Amino acid sequence: MCVADSRATTPASAEGAARPSAGNLVPALHGAFRAATDGVLTAAASHCxxxxxxxxxxxxxxxxRAPARFACSLLFGAARTVWGHRAAPAGATAAPAGCAAFSxxxxxxRPPRAPRTPEGTATA
Known part of the structure; x- marks a missing residue:
């Protein structure tokens, strides 16, 4: 049984370097997501x-959090099936970036600053 290499390849530019694509950004954004949520969610919940x-x-x-990630993986698989192997990673890159910008x-x-008083004057 032969399994095709599933890694996405991008055409090389004139200098020979690969161009960045949405397929390259998705793993990076997912890693940043995991780093941000694993510790931050636990820390935020610990106060409650x-x-x-x-x-x-x-x-x-x-x-x-585990079933939510599982559901997301199923939805991404469905999106990749329906939209294709290029549009689904692009959407998976744009959606979290849009959510982050909206957040x-x-x-x-910032809370308003207290008025400053000149040095040497008493405040009530």
Missing amino acids: VPEALRSPGLAVVRTG LTLRPG
Whole structure:
């Protein structure tokens, strides 16, 4: 049984270097996603769980994340089947990038600064 090499190849430029493509960005973005979520989600959830229940509470968070990743892999497989091997990775690259850009609009602004008083004056 012969298995074809599934790695995507990109045409070389005039200098001989490969051009970046969406297929190259997807693994990089997925790695950044994993690095950001594994520690950040656990740290964020640890403040919401009482200390006595911290271990089982964080286990529930991590267990809930596993089916979500599984569902995402199924959806990506379906998208790749329907849209093809070039459009699906491009969509998988654009969607998280768009979500990240949108999330910047949801961040609260800086709190207002307290008025500065000249040195040597008493404040009430």
